[in-house]
Amino acid sequence: MNINKVIVFFMFFCSTIVVAQHKDFVGTYFYTEMEYAEQLHILESNRFSWQQVYGAVNKDLRGKWNRKGDTLHLVLDAVPGNERSAEFEAIFTSSGNLNFTKFNGKIIEQQKNLKPYNKDLSEEMAKKLAQPIDYSKVIASRKSQLERQKEKEQKRFEKFNKERKDLGKYHGFFKSDDLDAPIVLGMNAKRKQFVFEKPAAEKGKVDHLQGTFTVKNDTAYATTAADQDKIKLYGSQSDNLAEDELVIYFRKLNFKIIQVKTGKNFDESTFNSSEKFETENDSVRSLQLEKGDSLWIALGKKEKHIYSFSLQDVNYNQLLVQPNYGHIETWVEKPIYITDEDEIHSLYDGKFILKLTAPERMYPSLPMMPSNPRFKEDRYFSIDRESLFKLKK
Numbered sequence: 001m002n003i004n005k006v007i008v009f010f011m012f013f014c015s016t017i018v019v020a021q022h023k024d025f026v027g028t029y030f031y032t033e034m035e036y037a038e039q040l041h042i043l044e045s046n047r048f049s050w051q052q053v054y055g056a057v058n059k060d061l062r063g064k065w066n067r068k069g070d071t072l073h074l075v076l077d078a079v080p081g082n083e084r085s086a087e088f089e090a091i092f093t094s095s096g097n098l099n100f101t102k103f104n105g106k107i108i109e110q111q112k113n114l115k116p117y118n119k120d121l122s123e124e125m126a127k128k129l130a131q132p133i134d135y136s137k138v139i140a141s142r143k144s145q146l147e148r149q150k151e152k153e154q155k156r157f158e159k160f161n162k163e164r165k166d167l168g169k170y171h172g173f174f175k176s177d178d179l180d181a182p183i184v185l186g187m188n189a190k191r192k193q194f195v196f197e198k199p200a201a202e203k204g205k206v207d208h209l210q211g212t213f214t215v216k217n218d219t220a221y222a223t224t225a226a227d228q229d230k231i232k233l234y235g236s237q238s239d240n241l242a243e244d245e246l247v248i249y250f251r252k253l254n255f256k257i258i259q260v261k262t263g264k265n266f267d268e269s270t271f272n273s274s275e276k277f278e279t280e281n282d283s284v285r286s287l288q289l290e291k292g293d294s295l296w297i298a299l300g301k302k303e304k305h306i307y308s309f310s311l312q313d314v315n316y317n318q319l320l321v322q323p324n325y326g327h328i329e330t331w332v333e334k335p336i337y338i339t340d341e342d343e344i345h346s347l348y349d350g351k352f353i354l355k356l357t358a359p360e361r362m363y364p365s366l367p368m369m370p371s372n373p374r375f376k377e378d379r380y381f382s383i384d385r386e387s388l389f390k391l392k393k
Contacts, residue, residue: 025065025072028121029098029114040098040114041121041129048074049129062133072098080135090114153358160359169338170213170220174354183352184360185336185344187213187220194222200328207328213336221333226385228331230299232324233309234373234380235316246289248319249375250277255285257301258321262292262311271298294386297321304391305332309383320373320380333390 029040038052042065050061063076076086089102097113121129164171171189176182181199188194196209211224231253241247250258255274263269269292277285289295295309337346342356373380 024092025067025098028117028119030117031112031114038114039117041126042072043121043126043130045126045130047130050074050076060133062129062131077132157358168215169342170215170336172342173357173359174338174342174344175357175360176352176354183347183354185347185354186360187336189215209329209331211331218337220336220338222331222336223333223388224329224331226388227324228327228329229307229324229385229388230305230327230330231297231307231321233295233297233307233383233385234320234322235314235383236318236320236375236378236380237316238318238378241317243317244291245317246291246319247317248287248289248295248321249280250285250287251320251322251375252283253321253323257299259298259304260287260289260296262289262295264293266294266296266306266308269296271296295319298391305330306389306391307385308387308389309385311383314383316381316383318378318380319383320375322373330388332388 025042026044027042029042031038036052036054038050040051041049043049046064046066048063048065050059050063052059052061061076063074065072065074067073070091072090074088074090076088078085087104088100090098090100093099093113095113097115099111099113100108101111102108160172167189170187172187174185174187176184182197183199184197186195192212192214194211194213198207198209199205200207209224209228211222211228213220213222215221246262248260255277257274259271259273261269261271272287272289274285277287280286291311293310293312295311297307297309298304299307335346336344338344344354347354372382
């Protein structure tokens with residue numbers, strides 16, 4: 001026999017064996033369990049596509065494979081953000097399943113078998129699955145959290161700028177430069193409401209104020225809501241008093257700075273000063289009043305703040321005034337002026353400068369539920385105030 005023919009025959013025989021071994025692993029395999037499924041395509045091009053579905057998460061892993069003896073080696077393509085390579089090893093079981101045995105050289109403790117699936121892929125689909133995944137769009141869309149936040153703020157800022165053109169400059173969000181503990185003021189010109197946020201006395205805590213404002217002569221005047229009043233008014237009905245009697249008690253207050261009056265018209269009624277109060281004990285004073293449609297309580301020395309209450313629909317003959325224990329800070333017609341540069345210098349004597357900024361989410365704390373205090377064995381019930389204003393000089 002010609003030696004050349006023998007060599008050619010031997011080489012052809014060996015190559016046929018290699019091709020046969022190579023094609024042993026080529027095919028489609030699948031694995032399923034509760035809420036999880038995967039499908040592995042081993043392609044003749046020495047590429048693979050490994051598709052995994054878990055709930056709403058879908059993955060398509062691509063890579064290269066080769067055979068070393070009876071072992072299938074799979075090397076995943078690099079994924080952006082994780083440049084470390086991942087390698088798997090698998091072998092055939094006696095039942096013809098594909099059993100994964102190692103991951104990055106370490107033995108897989110909970111091994112799983114992928115069953116062969118007799119499905120021939122079209123040539124077009126095989127070429128498509130053999131292509132590495134193009135991560136360029138993913139990389140381009142990936143931005144740092146700071147960049148995304150800036151873009152989001154910019155869009156909200158542009159939206160508010162459009163609104164400010166219609167509603168005026170007293171609409172928007174203003175913030176100090178302190179990054180750790182900023183002061184923030186949000187104003188809604190349409191609703192004439194504001195929300196204010198500042199660092200609390202306790203480290204790491206934040207105080208919230210909210211209320212309403214009016215604009216006069218290019219200046220806003222802000223007044224906080226009733227939950228920030230310095231005092232609270234309560235009422236009770238006593239059988240020990242005559243029907244037309246009305247007595248008001250002042251408890252745990254500075255009696256020297258309190259005045260009170262009742263009537264139908266504020267200007268036509270007269271205030272009773274603390275000199276007319278009767279002493280009940282060291283912490284309580286009282287005063288007999290005439291019943292009227294409204295009650296006004298003045299608080300303060302130089303600048304008096306007037307708390308206005310309507311008594312028209314209440315049938316109490318005893319009133320109790322005591323401190324508001326949830327009080328943080330009270331604004332009464334507090335002037336807020338916004339400059340042409342969209343800055344606020346008028347708060348806290350100019351110690352802080354607030355600048356126009358992108359809108360923020362502010363979460364004022366819920367107002368405290370009114371308590372029903374007991375006094376002289378009677379239960380008192382909260383009376384909401386109508387308004388809070390400054391006494392005109």
